[in-house]
Amino acid sequence: MAHVLVIGSGPSGLSAALTLQQAGVSVTVATTHHSSLQSANLTGDLYGVSAKDGEALYRQGVEQARQVGITMVDGEITGLTKSAHTFTAAGQQPIDASAVILATGKPHRYDLPNFAKHSHRLHLRAEEHAFVYRHQMVGVVGHGPYAFAQVNLLTRHARTVTLFTNGDDLLRFPPNLSINRYPIRLFDAPDSPRTLLFENGAKLNVDALFFADRTADAADLCAGVGLSCENGIPPCTAQGETPQKGLFVAGECAGLPFDLHELLYHGHKVGLATLQFLKNNTI
Numbered sequence: 001m002a003h004v005l006v007i008g009s010g011p012s013g014l015s016a017a018l019t020l021q022q023a024g025v026s027v028t029v030a031t032t033h034h035s036s037l038q039s040a041n042l043t044g045d046l047y048g049v050s051a052k053d054g055e056a057l058y059r060q061g062v063e064q065a066r067q068v069g070i071t072m073v074d075g076e077i078t079g080l081t082k083s084a085h086t087f088t089a090a091g092q093q094p095i096d097a098s099a100v101i102l103a104t105g106k107p108h109r110y111d112l113p114n115f116a117k118h119s120h121r122l123h124l125r126a127e128e129h130a131f132v133y134r135h136q137m138v139g140v141v142g143h144g145p146y147a148f149a150q151v152n153l154l155t156r157h158a159r160t161v162t163l164f165t166n167g168d169d170l171l172r173f174p175p176n177l178s179i180n181r182y183p184i185r186l187f188d189a190p191d192s193p194r195t196l197l198f199e200n201g202a203k204l205n206v207d208a209l210f211f212a213d214r215t216a217d218a219a220d221l222c223a224g225v226g227l228s229c230e231n232g233i234p235p236c237t238a239q240g241e242t243p244q245k246g247l248f249v250a251g252e253c254a255g256l257p258f259d260l261h262e263l264l265y266h267g268h269k270v271g272l273a274t275l276q277f278l279k280n281n282t283i
């Protein structure tokens with residue numbers, strides 16, 4: 001049976017997953033359980049839903065998905081690749097799927113000291129830029145699964161990779177990796193190389209700095225399958241279809257506004273478009 005992977009368990013991801021499940025498609029939802037809905041105070045203006053907070057509604061949605069037989073996988077998806085007709089999502093365990101729906105929520109903002117000013121000199125994705133720094137010295141800022149994935153991609157190309165981290169939650173990073181735990185005070189990049197100034201007064205130059213102190217978002221996952229995004233939003237139709245066949249986008253990560261009714265409807269439409277894709281491709 002065809003298998004669809006939905007990345008995100010917010011209203012749009014689960015709405016798409018439920019539409020597909022009802023049509024008899026096997027669906028897996030991968031999630032970090034950090035939905036914007038959990039911060040919302042709802043006024044009870046949704047049809048059939050009495051007033052409750054977003055956290056309760058989020059949990060109810062996840063429970064409902066489980067009860068109808070949708071497989072839920074907890075943990076971050078850190079990368080997406082495609083070979084022939086199969087997508088592979090990287091995470092704690094790789095997940096293969098015939099189609100993927102990205103429902104990862106709002107694109108990330110970067111607000112570390114001075115980073116915004118020099119954001120054009122900062123790389124966000126090793127998938128797009130690693131090869132440019134063959135045999136050079138690069139740095140990665142971050143400490144979670146996404147930083148781990150970026151380090152692994154960069155060590156294949158760069159001469160040295162330094163991880164800049166606050167030291168929390170360190171995963172099993174490659175043994176040849178230098179780890180720098182001093183807090184960064186400033187990032188300065190008038191030209192190449194890029195300079196990092198630390199709280200203790202030390203300075204370090206790198207040829208490139210990759211910012212990975214976050215969860216992989218839709219644009220990061222699109223980069224793995226050769227799709228460029230504008231302002232973090234993947235190119236897509238109103239039904240969430242992207243130029244990469246079999247890859248769909250739903251909800252806030254597709255640029256939809258902050259409105260639960262719209263997000264639920266969009267998830268449903270994207271679910272139907274995915275179903276059509278599966279039928280056309282009779283996988």
Ligand SMILES: Cc1cc2nc3c(=O)[nH]c(=O)nc-3n(C[C@H](O)[C@H](O)[C@H](O)COP(=O)(O)OP(=O)(O)OC[C@H]3O[C@@H](n4cnc5c(N)ncnc54)[C@H](O)[C@@H]3O)c2cc1C
Pocket residue numbers: 007008009010011012013030031032033034035036037038039040041042043054075076077078103104105106215216217250251252253257258259260261263
């Ligand atoms: C403070 C606040 C108040 C709000 N109040 C309201 C309100 O009153 N009414 C209203 O209509 N809307 C409100 N909203 C907005 C609403 O909550 C969001 O618009 C909605 O949750 C977006 O839905 P989504 O499905 O697109 O993404 P989200 O609900 O943000 O879900 C994103 C999902 O993707 C998962 N994810 C992301 N990256 C990865 C990854 N790499 N691997 C695995 N999983 C991943 C997350 O764990 C999460 O499950 C509010 C938002 C906030 C922040």
